[in-house]
Structures are given as C-alpha cells and as structure tokens.
Amino acid sequence: MAATLLAACGQKKDVAPADTAGSEAVAKVNGDELTANQLSIALLKQRGMRPDAGDAQAKQVLDQLIDEQIVAQKAVAAKLDQDPKVVAQIEAARRDILARRFLEAAAETAAKPASDAVQKFYDSRPALFAQRKVYTLQRIDIQAPDDRRTEVDAHVQSLKTSAELTDWLKSQKLQFTTKQEQDAAEQLPPLVLDKVAAIKEGQSIVVPSQFGVSALTLVSSASAPKSLADAGAAIEQFLGNQGRREVIMNLQKTIRDGAKVEYQGRFAALAAATGDGASPASAPSLSVAPAASNAAPSASQNSSTKK
Known part of the structure; x- marks a missing residue:
C-alpha cells in the first residue's frame, strides 16, 4: 500500500520523469494513469510470470493494479497520505529504492572476471570440478x-x-x-x-x-568430473557476483567515511561507548545469481523414515 501511495502521490507532482520509456498508459482509473512500467513491475512481483507474459495473464495483473489504485485513491481522499505513520513508511520505501538502485548501478561497473581468474578458481577446487x-x-x-x-x-x-x-x-x-x-x-x-x-x-x-x-x-x-568448458560460465558468474559485492562493500565504506554522522538522544552515548560511526552500515541486500558450486544439476533423491 505504501508503494502504491508513493506512486499515486508522485503522479500529482508537476515533474517530468527522466526516462519516459514505458510511460505509455495501459489504463486510467478516475483520471489517474497506470503506465506500462508500473504493469511491468507488478508482473515481476508475480511468481513465475515474465514481464512479456501473454495478454490474458497481463490483464489479470492489471486488474489487480487497478483495484490497488482505486483503494489508494480512497486512502488519499481520506487524507491517509498525511498520516505520520504512512508518511514514514513512504519515505522508508523511497529511501530503500534509491539506496538499492545506487548500489546496483555501482555494481554494474565491476570488471568481467579474467580467463586466468576462472582457470585459477577451477584448479583450486578439484573436489567441485576435476575430481567431482x-x-x-x-x-x-x-x-x-x-x-x-x-x-x-x-x-x-x-x-x-x-x-x-x-x-x-x-x-x-x-x-x-x-x-x-x-x-x-x-x-x-x-x-x-x-x-x-x-x-x-x-x-x-x-x-x-x-x-x-x-x-x-x-x-x-x-x-x-566437470571440465573447465562445462563449469567456466558458472565460475565466471560466481566471480562476477563476488566482484560486484566487493565494489558495493568498498563504495559503502567510502561514502560512510565521507559522511557526517551524528547520533542523537540515547544513541549518542551508546555510539561513543562502542566507537560506532566509522564502520559502514549494512548495504541493502541485492539479489545475486547462484554460486559456481551450484553449476551442476540437482542430484538429490531422498527417502525418509521416521523412528
């Protein structure tokens, strides 16, 4: 609901979006537009459904989005968007989205793993590959x-x-x-x-x-055994994810070190006692692809008996 309200309130502001791709309307609800981008985001939240889902499936999700928009409009009409708790939730969602996107953009700058790094990883784990x-x-x-x-x-x-x-x-x-x-x-x-x-x-x-x-x-x-040819793509993906995590951790430390952080109230004494303030805060969790050790297909075949 907070995310829906954020979208609804954002539409009222007279600010042109930086990226208009996907901004075409897919429905209007009491004059408020729902865009193709909003529908794509809603589709991504549906388990097992792709953004390019068929029209029938997309229509079902769009109907859900329309229902949410109607309720959100009622909430705004009831001035719930001015409720301090709702405002705090909207701001928390906005902060999380911005921080996550900033780190995602930074992670995209990580260099692609070199071929010798892939070879070294393969050679260093014979139980997973050559002697699997x-x-x-x-x-x-x-x-x-x-x-x-x-x-x-x-x-x-x-x-x-x-x-x-x-x-x-x-x-x-x-x-x-x-x-x-x-x-x-x-x-x-x-x-x-x-x-x-x-x-x-x-x-x-x-x-x-x-x-x-x-x-x-x-x-x-x-x-x-798995040859380097078989495992190379998964190893490269794993090392790439590792590189992106390192970029995020280093960036997080750099920007935290350059920020002026002042703990207030009861946290001021606690921070002074523990020496907090110099260490980076936890970065928003970013999804990563499976590790290289998951390259092979599942072979588990279990049968259980309780005693």
Missing part, C-alpha cells in the same frame, strides 16, 4: 541435547555401521530420522564436502544440525 563425485549417503538426523552431543559424536566415530548407531540411539531413547540421499559435490556445504571426500565407503562423519547432530555414512561414490 556424486555421493550416496546414509543420513541419520539425531535430536541430541547440547549436553549429549559430544557423547553422540564419539559413538558415531566408534561404531562401524549405521545399523549399530540406530540400535544405540534406540537404547538411549534419542529421537532420530534416517534417509538415504544422493548428493553431487556442489550440493554439500564446503566443510561437509571436505569431510565426505576424505572418508572411505562405510565410514561416517558427524556434522551439526538444527536440532542436534547428523551422522553421514558414505555408502558409495561415483566419479562425475
């Missing part, structure tokens, strides 16, 4: 309280089979679920991949989980 494998794992997720995790860890390391472990867990009255899954190297977190790649078939490792620990037993592994 697909692992079949028996996974046991154990609901272990904090004071028993060390004990569970020790038993996982000492027992030879997952069957022995499940028997012990039953005797200890510890809740657990078990499933067999198949994961390509890039589907495992880096620290888990390093551990799994180092064990032999039949051996197990322990990793932390949300409610306790998980025991992973290596059932089998199959070699499935």
